Structure formats: C-alpha cells, structure tokens
Amino acid sequence: MLWRRFLSAVALLGVASAQVNSDCDPTEGHKCKPNPALGTSHSWHFNSTPNGQLWETLVGPIHYNEDDGAAKFTIDEQGDSPTLRSKFYIFFGRVEFSLKASKGRGIVSSMMLLSDDLDEIDWEFIGTNASATTNFYGKGIEDYTNGEWHDVPVPVQDDYHNYTIVWTKDKIDFYIDENQVRRVEAKDSKSNDTDIFPQTPMRMSLGIWAGGDPSLHEGTREWAGGDTDFDAGPYDMYVKSVNIEDYSSGKEYIWGDESGSWESIEIVEGNSTAYEIIHQKPEKTLNDKFNDLPQAAKIAIYAGGAAVAAAILAGLIFYCIKQRRRGAQEARTALQHSEAERMELNKFKKSGIDPDGFTEHGAEYNAREMKAGGMADGDSYNVPGASEKPWGTAAAIGAGAGAGAAGAAALRSYSQSPGPGSYHDLRGPGSPGPGSYHDLRSPGSPGPAAYHDMRSPGSPGPGAYHDMRGPGSPVHGRFPTPPVGPLRSPSLGADGSQSPLMRSPGSPGPQQAYGAHRMQQQNFSDARDYGMDRIGSPGPHGYR
Known part of the structure; x- marks a missing residue:
C-alpha cells in the first residue's frame, strides 16, 4: 500500500514538473516585476472568448462554443497542450470552476494555481480514471506524498462537476460539487523542516496535456495511464465557467525579499487593471x-x-x-388638345375630306422610268411630241388654273443651268408677292412689259419656240412654232376659258393669250398637253 502511494506521488511530481515553469523566481535573487492583482471577484462564462487583457492562450488554440456554452481544449497530435492562463494574480482567495474531463489513455485534464517561486495547488483528472486528484507543492520542492485521489459518483469524463479551492494563509480546502473532500493545514506542510505550504501570489491555468507522451519520464506515463495513442484522438476537455475571488484588495503585489513567505509580500493600494476592466461601466x-x-x-x-x-x-x-x-x-391641357383635334377632324369630314387619306410626301418621278418611257436620253429630259401626250389632261390643266396664286407660286424654272437658254424662276426677285409672275424674257428686252421670245439669240424668227434648254445641250427637241405671238399661260380656268396673260405687273395691256383650247385648234396640243401635273418632277431639266 505504501509502495503504491509512493509511485503515485512520484507520478504526480512528474506531472507537476512537466507543466511548471516560472519566468522569474524571487527566491533565487531575481529582481521580478510586481504581480498585477485581480483585487476583486468575477465570474467568466466561456461561451465566448474572454477578454484578452485578462487572459492569454498558450500552446494551441481553444474553441469557444456558444451553443455548448463551454470552451473546448483539444489534443489532436503529439505536442498539443492548449492552456488558458490568467494575466492577474490572487493573494489567497477562492477558485471555482465547472469542468468535464477528457477520456483517453495518458491524457490529463487539469486546473493549476502557480506562483513565481513555484508554489502550486492542483486539480487533475486522468483520462482512464473516473476519480479526481488534488495536490500541492511549495518552492518547487518535489515531495511525493502530497497527492490524493477522490472518488466521484459520476465519472469525471461523463459529466460536468463543480470543483472548488478555498485558500488562506492557514489552510487549503478542496470541494467537489460543494462537498469538501480534503483540507491541507499550513502548520502540517513541512518537508525536511522546510515550509512548503503555498503562500505567495498565484495565477490560474486551465489546460489539457498528454502525460502519456513517449518523450516523458516512464513514471509520469504510468501515472497518466500509459502511453498516449495520438491516432485515437482527438481528445477534448470542456470548461463552462470560472469564478475567482481575490481575498486581498489592491493594485499589485510586490516581493519584499527572497524568503517566499506571505509576510514578505507588499500589497500596493489602489484599483488594479483587472478591477477597472471588470467594473468598467x-x-x-x-x-x-x-x-x-x-x-x-x-x-x-x-x-x-x-x-x-x-x-x-x-x-x-x-x-x-x-x-x-x-x-x-396637365389633364385639362390634354383634354383641350384632344377636343381641338376632334373638332378639326369633324371639320374635314364635313368638307368631304377623309383625314385618313392624307400622306406625308407627294409622288415623285423616277429618272429611270422617264427614260424608259421615252422622256429622257443620256443626261437630259426631252419634251415629247403632241401625239405622245405626256403632260397630262385638260382636266389637270383646269385644276392647275383653279389653284390660283398658290399654283403660280409653285412654278419654277426648267433648269438651273447658267446658259442663256435657261428658264428663270417665274417669280422675279423683288416681285410684289409670291404669286406674281416675272418677265419671261432675257435681259436686255425692249421694255419691261414686253414678252421676249423664249428662244436663244440667233433663233430663226421671233415666232419660233426655241429648244427649252440652253445652247450646248446634246439634244435639241423643239416645240412646233405657233403662228402667233409670245407664250401665254398654258392653263385653263375652271369654266374652260382662257387663263390670264403671263405678263409682268404693270404691262401696257392684255395681249392675245393662248389657251389650251386655241392651242388645240392650232394643232399644237390636245386637252391633255401642258398640264400642271409635271410640277415637282426630278432632275436638272425637270419642271419645278
């Protein structure tokens, strides 16, 4: 029995030694920085990452799960040892935490309080053992007799249990689910007459590690349950919450000498950084x-x-x-426009006009079609003979005459050519109105009222009608020469009477006019000749 207890103590010492370290040990003459105090009490729930100003993560990641409401510490492979450590210290106090240990051979789940001079208080859970263990050390002295095992009704790997340490300068009490399972008295904590009772400021660590790692001492591996099979992982430890109370109040703790006794620790008054953060509004x-x-x-x-x-x-x-x-x-304006359009349409209909019959453009003549019909050759237009009758009907002539001044205004010259034989616009510049007729004579005529022959200089006689194209035209088609005087308006009135003379305003008197009827009698045309239906024909020599 004693032999077995000795082996357990050796194993526990190996476990403690494996995780224990100190950046600065004041008992060895080191000048160490003051320990920042907690200086208050607070609870942390690990459903989310704790404040980084108060906690630090070491040797691997820790996962905080809101659904499970716990932090998960995992060993995936050899060398993993995720640890959560406080940045603050307590100088005597109460520590309580809710933990579910990991299963697995050689896997150790633990909670540890550790000081700079290696005072230590532990809770540890072996993956192949349903019980919990407690232990303590002072000044890093390896005493193999300080560890104890504690039975738990429900295995520590199967459910969460509440584990508590109450630590004062006189004693340490251990609780499982609020049931005290152990007490350590300061007066009884001696090792070779050396005081090994933990009594200097300590900070808290939560973590999981592989005590069965093949690289560790054989005694440690045996205590941890044997060599760890990392291929059988992962191995998970869960912590729901931690509640810590610092029994000392102050800003920080300073080591006064190298004795490592609680009397040598100086408490600096004031609120600690942790206190300010926790109580920040x-x-x-x-x-x-x-x-x-x-x-x-x-x-x-x-x-x-x-x-x-x-x-x-x-x-x-x-x-x-x-x-x-x-x-x-806008509605009234639209209604007015609609009414105006309706009245206009009704007016057209009353006048016998079909508004739907209006077209946007008038008919045009195609030069190719005119050439095929004998009305053009090469690049000029020819006036066909009377027998060909290309110029429309007497009815068309009458319609043209009935158009009045608007029809007369539409008459344009036959050609834009600059030669002496070209026809000028039938309205001269400066004429009284758009419907007036300009002299049909060439410049230099005897008088402003006289009608000059529509022929070029050098024509056979004053009565002959010259080609209606200027000199130099490639083809000379001529009108038959009428037996009487100058050209008259080739239009008829609506009653068949002759149209007014094509004379300039202010002429001496009317002259004999050639109406369509007389021209027909003289065998110059028939009722369809010289109609107005060619006005607007295309081409350089067309009527305009």
Whole structure:
C-alpha cells in the first residue's frame, strides 16, 4: 500500500514538473516585476472568448462554443497542450470552476494555481480514471506524498462537476460539487523542516496535456495511464465557467525579499487593471442618456421634435397639393388638345375630306422610268411630241388654273443651268408677292412689259419656240412654232376659258393669250398637253 502511494506521488511530481515553469523566481535573487492583482471577484462564462487583457492562450488554440456554452481544449497530435492562463494574480482567495474531463489513455485534464517561486495547488483528472486528484507543492520542492485521489459518483469524463479551492494563509480546502473532500493545514506542510505550504501570489491555468507522451519520464506515463495513442484522438476537455475571488484588495503585489513567505509580500493600494476592466461601466445607450437628462431638457426635446415633425408634415402636404394641381392642369391641357383635334377632324369630314387619306410626301418621278418611257436620253429630259401626250389632261390643266396664286407660286424654272437658254424662276426677285409672275424674257428686252421670245439669240424668227434648254445641250427637241405671238399661260380656268396673260405687273395691256383650247385648234396640243401635273418632277431639266 505504501509502495503504491509512493509511485503515485512520484507520478504526480512528474506531472507537476512537466507543466511548471516560472519566468522569474524571487527566491533565487531575481529582481521580478510586481504581480498585477485581480483585487476583486468575477465570474467568466466561456461561451465566448474572454477578454484578452485578462487572459492569454498558450500552446494551441481553444474553441469557444456558444451553443455548448463551454470552451473546448483539444489534443489532436503529439505536442498539443492548449492552456488558458490568467494575466492577474490572487493573494489567497477562492477558485471555482465547472469542468468535464477528457477520456483517453495518458491524457490529463487539469486546473493549476502557480506562483513565481513555484508554489502550486492542483486539480487533475486522468483520462482512464473516473476519480479526481488534488495536490500541492511549495518552492518547487518535489515531495511525493502530497497527492490524493477522490472518488466521484459520476465519472469525471461523463459529466460536468463543480470543483472548488478555498485558500488562506492557514489552510487549503478542496470541494467537489460543494462537498469538501480534503483540507491541507499550513502548520502540517513541512518537508525536511522546510515550509512548503503555498503562500505567495498565484495565477490560474486551465489546460489539457498528454502525460502519456513517449518523450516523458516512464513514471509520469504510468501515472497518466500509459502511453498516449495520438491516432485515437482527438481528445477534448470542456470548461463552462470560472469564478475567482481575490481575498486581498489592491493594485499589485510586490516581493519584499527572497524568503517566499506571505509576510514578505507588499500589497500596493489602489484599483488594479483587472478591477477597472471588470467594473468598467458599459457605454450608455441613447435611451439611458435620455433618461439621465433633466425634465426641462426632455420637454425641450419633445417640443423640438414636435416642431420638426410638424414642418415635415406641412412640407409633405404642400408637395402633395402642388403635385395634384400640376396633374389637374396637365389633364385639362390634354383634354383641350384632344377636343381641338376632334373638332378639326369633324371639320374635314364635313368638307368631304377623309383625314385618313392624307400622306406625308407627294409622288415623285423616277429618272429611270422617264427614260424608259421615252422622256429622257443620256443626261437630259426631252419634251415629247403632241401625239405622245405626256403632260397630262385638260382636266389637270383646269385644276392647275383653279389653284390660283398658290399654283403660280409653285412654278419654277426648267433648269438651273447658267446658259442663256435657261428658264428663270417665274417669280422675279423683288416681285410684289409670291404669286406674281416675272418677265419671261432675257435681259436686255425692249421694255419691261414686253414678252421676249423664249428662244436663244440667233433663233430663226421671233415666232419660233426655241429648244427649252440652253445652247450646248446634246439634244435639241423643239416645240412646233405657233403662228402667233409670245407664250401665254398654258392653263385653263375652271369654266374652260382662257387663263390670264403671263405678263409682268404693270404691262401696257392684255395681249392675245393662248389657251389650251386655241392651242388645240392650232394643232399644237390636245386637252391633255401642258398640264400642271409635271410640277415637282426630278432632275436638272425637270419642271419645278
């Protein structure tokens, strides 16, 4: 029995030694920095990552799960040993945590309090053992007799249990689910007359490690349950919450000498950094800030808000009224336009005109078609003979005469050629109105009222009609020479009478006019010749 206890103590010492280290040991003459104090009490729930100003993560990641409400510490492979360690210290106090240990051969789940001079208090859980173990060390002295095992009704790997340490300068009490399972008295904690009772400021670590790692001492591996099979992992430990109370209040703890006794520790008064962070008031919400205002300020805010709301409402009403009036005006305008169009259509219908028969453009003549019909050759247009009758009917002539001044205004010269034989616009520049007729004579005629022959100089006689193209034209088609004087208007009135003379305003008197009827009698044309139906024909020599 004693032999077995000795082996367990050796194993526990190996476990403690494997995780224990100190950056600065004051008992060895080192000048160490003050230990930042917790200086208060607080609970942490590990459903989310704890404040990085108060906790640090070592040797691997830790996963915080909101659904499970716990932090998960995992060993995936050899060398993993994820650890969560506080950045603050407590100088005597109470530590309570809720933990479910990991299963697995050689896997150790643990909680440890450790000081700079290697004072230590432990809870440890072996993956192949349903019980819990407690242990303590002082000044790093390897005493193999300090560890104890504690039975638990429900295996530590199967459910969460509450584990508690209450630590004072006189004793350490251990609890499982609020049931005390062990007490260590300071007066009984001696090793070769050396005081090994933990009594200097300590900080907390939670972690999982492989005590069965083949690289560790054989005694440690045996205590941990044997060599760890890393291929059988992962191995998970879960921690739901931690509650820590520092029995000392102050800003920090300073080592006064190298004795390592609690009397040598100096407590610096004031609030610690951890205290300020934990008790920092959350930023007030707008509702909180409003509630803190004086009543007069609240009334002013209400009044201002009401005024702004009224102004916005008035603006919306004005906008709606304006838009409604604009819409009504547009509707009235559209109705007026519609009524005007309806009246215009009714007027056309009463006049016997079909508005649907209007076209956008008049008919045009194609030069290729005119050439095929014998009306053109090469690049010129020919006036066909009387027998060919290309120029329309007497009815068309009558219609042209009936058009009045508008029809006369539409008459244009036959050609734009600059030669002496070209026809000028039938309205001369400066004429009294768009319907007046300009002299059909060449420059230099005997008098402004006389009609000059429509022929080029050198024509056979004054009565001959010269080619209606200028000199140099490639083809000379001529009109038959009438037996009488100058050219008259080739139009008929609506009653078949002869049209007015084509003379300039202010001429001495009427001259004998050639109407279509007389021209037909003289065998110059028939009733369809010299109609107005060619006005607007295309081409350089067409009628315009």
